Amino acid sequence: MRIIAIMNHKGGVGKTTTTLNLGHALAAAGKKVTLIDMDPQGHLTISCGNSANKEPGLDQLLMQQTTTENIVRDVKPKLSLISAGPKLAEFEQQKGDSSLALRLRNGIKEYAQGQDFVLIDCPPSSGLLVINSLFAATEVLVPVTGDYLALLGLSRLLGIFKHIEKAMQHSLPLQFVLTRFDGRRKLARGIRTKMLTHFPGQVLATFIRESVALAESPGFQKSIFEYQPRGHGAEDYKALAQDLIKKRMMK
Amino acid sequence: MRIIAIMNHKGGVGKTTTTLNLGHALAAAGKKVTLIDMDPQGHLTISCGNSANKEPGLDQLLMQQTTTENIVRDVKPKLSLISAGPKLAEFEQQKGDSSLALRLRNGIKEYAQGQDFVLIDCPPSSGLLVINSLFAATEVLVPVTGDYLALLGLSRLLGIFKHIEKAMQHSLPLQFVLTRFDGRRKLARGIRTKMLTHFPGQVLATFIRESVALAESPGFQKSIFEYQPRGHGAEDYKALAQDLIKKRMMK
């Protein structure tokens, strides 16, 4: 049972694209997978075909007003989704005791036992929703794009991370995936070298190449495997799923 | 005196890249410009050369513990910056009365009178920091990238926007700029058509092309005009500054 928070407070680095396509690749490889949409914007939910994101979902679970079984939906064979729901932003606005940080962990504890992988799509922030995701997770996956501003955010992210590990009193394995990678750009190759220098053994072996089909498929409410099964996007996410299962790292 | 909130809750659409380079282009065109870094991640601040973002900045102004004059710094000729400061995330966590939403407006009211343009770089969220930016602004500029998930966010953004306009009891002109535009992609051209259909007369004439120099320049703490003054990035932002000054829209 691996519960993976897919997080990075930097915007637009491919968290949602990775959650959807890595999730579908793991399910296609025979694993039981559930995706959780932690982003009030509900892009994962919409990309999975729930275009209005109006029915109660994760928002109600975090408010302790329903159970996981009531809100989880099958979206593809072996792939389920807990939608964001319309009131997720309101949950994040709450102030108060630190028990609010454990709502997701407690809400999915039993359900997760029956899953091989649970992937949590995080919003680009470091507030209560991301804190819930980190406390519920058994490991973290950080998508990183090949540019300077993406790298900048990492030291701050690690700071937040250490803070959570201390509070949890157990370690939370951290791994990275290079996304939207354009190998022709010197900048991207430079970022890759920096990542391998600072985080040896922590960068997954496959990098996800920039590929317009990955940007197009949500518009058809399809994963890359349904939209363009023979393209680079499908090839890369299929390989990434194997890296994750076998813990295959970049050298 | 035009105070422009550069906002979009979608991540990675070029808010920071636009604030820095449009700001520098306006200053080079002879305008008095101040940039405000509203993002706790401080990427604009760091891109301007303040690599630690450790000194008090906007965070102190919003907490009413200093004045604008104390924290504003010149970064280039005619271009000043109010840095984010280390405690901006803490300000966003506060709960309480609606007077918190007017802190930026009140804090910069006098100072802004002496400026031609004030550009506010917003974080990818819809919380207290973005609300402050909208209440302080006289107009809004929304960068939009040429892909489906960016378009999805717009209807929700407009919802938030209408809400603020109602509370402010005056209209807040809204305009869009297409960023990271790759004209060879059918998806991007389709998004451009949709934008012109839904928002006629509201899309600025120049679109900013995808150009790796725009991603590289922050790594050298330079704007595009210092890094690659003859490239597409500089050309596009220079033209965008003229569009903004002359209110030149895309047909």
Ligand SMILES: Nc1ncnc2c1ncn2[C@@H]1O[C@H](COP(=O)(O)OP(=O)(O)OP(=O)(O)O)[C@@H](O)[C@H]1O
């Ligand atoms: N490998 C890729 N090739 C081409 N486009 C991509 C790729 N990965 C992501 N994109 C596109 O880039 C944009 C940003 O990706 P995505 O929304 O997945 O990032 P995110 O980190 O979830 O963003 P946010 O911080 O707003 O939640 C989307 O429009 C997406 O379709």
Ligand SMILES: Nc1ncnc2c1ncn2[C@@H]1O[C@H](COP(=O)(O)OP(=O)(O)OP(=O)(O)O)[C@@H](O)[C@H]1O
């Ligand atoms: N026109 C462009 N061409 C190439 N790269 C670009 C362009 N515009 C922005 N980028 C790069 O894309 C990434 C996202 O841009 P940027 O950080 O400005 O977006 P943002 O909307 O401010 O993101 P966030 O939501 O995280 O604040 C950055 O690494 C930036 O350097």
Ligand SMILES: [Mg+2]
């Ligand atoms: Mg996302």
Ligand SMILES: [Mg+2]
């Ligand atoms: Mg930014």
